[in-house]
Amino acid sequence: MGFIPFLAFDITSTIVISIITVIGIYWFWLKPRLSSSNNSNDILKTIRPLKPGNELVGKPSVASHEGSFVDRMLHSGKTMVVFYGSQTGTAEDFAQRMAKQAKRYGISAAVCDPEECDMEELQRLIAIDKHLAVFCLATYGEGDPTDNAQEFYEWLREDGRELQNLHYAVFGLGNKTYEHYNAIGKNVDKRLDELGGVRICEVGLGDDDGNIEDDFMAWTTTFWENVCQKYELVINADGSSFISMRQYKLVDGPFPPETVFTGEIGRIKSYEKQKPPFDLRNPYLAPVLASRELFEEGCLRSCLHLELDISNTRIKYEAGDHVAVFPSNDVVLVNRIGELLNANLDEVISLVNVDEDAQKKNPFPCPCSYRTALTYYLDLTSILNTQILKDIAQYATEENDKALLTLMGSYSEEGKVKYKEWVLDGYRSIVHILEDLPSLKPPLDHLCELLPRLHPRYYSISSSPKVHPTCVHVTAVIVHYETPTKRTVKGVATNC
Template structure:
């Protein structure tokens, strides 16, 4: 029995579904990320609430951590969950896992389907990229022209680009602090290689149709389409494959040793986990690399398209303000490119694709599918409120928009509070992005810069070192002057370190106990006076 629950009502009501809930046998597995404060809070509460309402728990609550290996967490939990279910319901388990495909393949012969009925990269509606109609959202992105695409780094072996997207014809609106979602296209070389490794005709038109006719999800992605389109627009081919994919690949191996290797990595044994860690994770092997290094594995391409996850849009903090740039959205992004232990060069899907799409004289401007995702990362309503911003590297992006907005307000005669920025990078003369802009803002009195160049001296200096020296200032702004505090960047390390420094400032300079400091910062968060735009 499936019960669909309105969570807000469910959390607040004493009585729900009456006797139905008391007949319910349930189990909860939550998906979360430990780098965030409220790790798996909904799953934990749901499990507890179901028990309070009289439901019978079949097996203990399971929690998956996406900061580690969420699939490994699930498999470990599932291996104990299934025997418990069998015992509870008197089911005889064979102990063998039967592999059943969720979708069946339909191959369309040439001429069976008119070309204008074949999806060519649209997210949901056929021809939505050819015939654009607002409103624009996740299922109906706007094809924005790239009007500017320039390098921000002045030296070194890394690259960071500044991209400007023209949204003038979209009727989309954004605010400083919002995100822009970009739908990428996979590297054509990887797409071609997958076609070679599977022996498939990439231009063949096919459909994958759900074997469960009652399912609302008829296809894993828009169908009918070509294999080339599916691999380019719809499936994630650069991510590290999860263990369930390796388990399915076993069936396509002709070599027994290859079968054993893949099967071992798909198990929950310590040996299997260790092999998965070394062969997949440490070596950064994607599906192409796996098929290259296990040559006896020849999967059907349609099954790979079913198994691989859907290619998702990538989100970027908008680095502009609509007050100054109402018709363009700016992106600031580091190009992801690194050499793996196997000698291959891996590239970020979206940043590599964006970097290649530069405007050229005499040619049509390149276009990219985008939409705006609203954020809670907002400037104070009162411009006179002081703010502290901590954003090393591309964490500067939303604060560039904030500074533009505050400078615009000041230029229009408004009283603007103090804006304090902590920014860090490796070298002043290499990766100090937007240096001229920031220094001009400082000269005009729009910002106070606190800069950390980690590798310009013998001892590394980070923004956290600067913050530790400025605890009096931190407390004065958030404790005495009703200011706002913002962090943007790495969630796993930087954001945690910064939060701990702020907690220490509240204790040492604000005279609070440790528990009082924690409550103080939680109150700031609830009032949107302590905000984080972070990623792991």
């Protein structure tokens, strides 16, 4: 993102408490060795992926097809499945986008977490006419798979496997600055070929050190061209006639108060009465024991030393492990979206997957209020991808606004240049886009469906358990800068 200036600010206990609200620590037997991605591309071996435990949030259906992804596909008439190996959500987002793209070609696709599937069933997938298996897999560590893809990767490497005539494609996510660049994507692609699979498209290699969004779009363009050629489908090259199809339907209340989420990550009401063990499914509300500025007064940068109390939690850690901080969005940004869309943020709603056989039933913990979703569950500060711009273009009433969004949402050369100039170089988040395009008024429920999830922020622990067994120390630089459009941007967890 280039050079970002930092500004000094005054430290108060109120600000610190608002920065660090909820933490989850997971202690691994192997020491973490980060290598293949940065914080925007599925990292951190020290933290397991978040899988909310409540039945309303992403657990498989209790229907008869629960145990078999192939049975669920047969039941709902799907021919394509997209598996993702994701740690912080990037690969999962790409998988969801591929499933949405498939609708343009009359293909119904499922998105699956391999950790929640019996991957032996890949052999059964071959029997489905015109089947497709796509793998969006991130690499991190010393060429390691993500936690949710670990078992699948080990299974695939075992002797005696046979996947003759499995139609497949692989897109890997990595970072060229590291030694084992995209090792998992490359290895899975090679292994599937060795087992008799039919490669539909050459392996895609997304580079987070460059422009992984551009890499993904370029690869999917080639992928769909190959699919159309193999299955004799009609391709809509520019996607101009594509109309967004909703993945989730809006369910209005009223809902019993005891069923409404208020910011919990997993079990509802888990913050009212906390019980160990604490991890990403059950984060701990950690009191902030101390906070102090490390830079001298007058310095243009700011860096905090924070001490978090973990006494009486049974949490153990080692020096160099990571702590996951669950942040909340700035209330100013949340209220601004409500103002721009003229929405009642306190209305309680639920978004439910229109596909009854889908693994993921809700995009975030539901039911909850719009205010809760925008504060705790959705990312309001990241740069929107081109797919979201394409989806919301239909809600712009001014032709100039609609044309701009449609152009940037296309994969034309002109669209890529405009996207870089207007969105990337301008650091425009969803709030900035709504402000700069006043005719753009997407329904808030659809916007909540499209926005990416707000993921925990990871910080290296700077204390030693031998000296501080009941306290975790974190050293964090405050993020605060001005964009080319003269807007002030703050960090989500590290702000002032």
